[in-house]
Amino acid sequence: MDRAGLQAANQALHAFIEFAPADDAGTALSGPLAGLSLGVKGNIAVAGLANTGGSAARRHAVASQDAPVVARLRQAGAQILGTLNMHEGALGATTDNKAYGRCLNPWGQNLSPGGSSGGSGAAIAAGLVDAALGTDTMGSIRLPAAYCGVYGWKPAGRLIPQTGVIPLSPTLDQVGPLAKDPATLWAVAKAMGGPMPSASLSGLCFAIARDRPAPSGELAFLFDQACGRLRGAGAEVMELDLDLGLTDAQLLRACLYVCEVEGAREWAGELADPDSGLDPHFRAMLDYGRQLSSERIDQAYGILADVKEKLRARLAEHGLAGIISPTVSHVAFDHDIGPPPDQAFATQYANVADLPAISAPMGLVDGLPVGFHAMTAPGRDDLALALAALFPPLTRPS
Known part of the structure; x- marks a missing residue:
């Protein structure tokens, strides 16, 4: 899809936050990802593009350099087309973003693509990119993958570097890819630093x-x-x-407490400024985490x-x-x-x-x-x- 077609398609979906300049996206270099187009979730740094974490509160922040995981993909020959819409601060799973538009799932009218990496799932499902980077705190790669009919891998440990990513919860966050098919997922995962898929499931x-x-x-x-x-x-x-x-619900509540507490630390500056531009709902969740008692915090981590x-x-x-x-x-x-x-x-x-x-x-x-x-x-x-x-x-x- 050419640049004009990409921008026209995005007007209906709001999958992208910002497109890379055409010269920056450029012609793919040689390498295992040559010929593949990728988008990057809006909380992962892409040099020269706004680095907002999906929030108007950081609308003037511009990444000075690629996050290491983005740099690896460029070195492998991928075209980075731009940054992708997300649920604000990665604290939610609808990608109904007040600053960058309600991201729509191309599978149906007014359907959510899920979140928080909703723009990543929607862009792949619509054929705007071959693959995308997302982050996953409680399912934020895998939920959009499921709703949008694509593939999503959440790594474990520190297999994939987290540097250059605006965190929600360092305790729970991971960076990983979504892709249109297994071969593309494997190629992107490998370029990011992941393993090759196991050759056999027999006997497992x-x-x-x-x-x-x-x-x-x-x-x-x-x-x-x-x-x-x-x-x-x-x-x-x-x-x-x-x-x-x-129960599942009890664990979910503990996870949300941890996200709200750790998210409040990341967004402390914006939280302290009543005019920073934080969405009221996002602000309320962060403020709840900021005021949570030490007893409840300890209980959640326990x-x-x-x-x-x-x-x-x-x-x-x-x-x-x-x-x-x-x-x-x-x-x-x-x-x-x-x-x-x-x-x-x-x-x-x-x-x-x-x-x-x-x-x-x-x-x-x-x-x-x-x-x-x-x-x-x-x-x-x-x-x-x-x-x-x-x-x-x-x-x-x-």
Whole structure:
């Protein structure tokens, strides 16, 4: 797509915050990513472009240099087309951004692409880019991947450098790619510093958590088919109780406390200035974190540490390669209705336990994409990436 076509398509979607000058995007260099176009979430530094974290409060900030992960992609030959829309400060999962426009999911009228990396998912689904960078705190790569029918990988540990990224929660954040197909995902992941996908799933065991809500209806049918694909690749699928001692909602609340507390530290300057330009809802969440009692903060961090220890222990005890589920229990939601309360119930665990995770499109429910989700054992990012190959790309109706 030429520059004029890109800009015209974006007017309807609001997937981009800012386009790189044509000379900067340029002709791709030689390298493994030559010929691929990429966008970068608006909280990751791209030299010469506004570095806002999706907030009008930082509208005058310009990145002086690429974040290391962006520099790696350029060196591998990728064209960086610009920065992508996001939920303000990465604290939310709709990408209904008051400063840069309501980002729309190209799969349907007024549908949210999810968030906080919503512009990344929308831009790929619309064919504006081949791949994109996102950040993931409680599912912010994998939720847009599921809603937009694309692929998203959340790395673990410090495999991918976080330098040059405006953080929400250093405790939970990761940088990772979304892509149009498995081969593109693997190429971008490799250029970022990730592993090659595992060559085989044979002999591995994946678990379905019996004590988490089970999918129903058409989603259950598609998930059963996905489990069949795993078995067809030589893997075993079993059921077990995770027995983590709390509900999904309780863990979500603890994660939000941590995000609000750590986010308030990152945005302290803007929070102190009543005229900084922070959206009132974002400001209120940060202010809540700023005023949270030390007792509740300690309790939240304690919950996260306990879940991490128990979840990793379950994987080790049963020799599991990973835990699988649908990415979300529903399809993309209308912006004017808002997200279901269980939106991040499945995805949050991989951030809390610092495990690799993947979302891949496993089919359509009512004509809209749904995702297959796996969080894999510690150090097995290669397995997470390999699982993408089980699911062919979806074709969006024109």
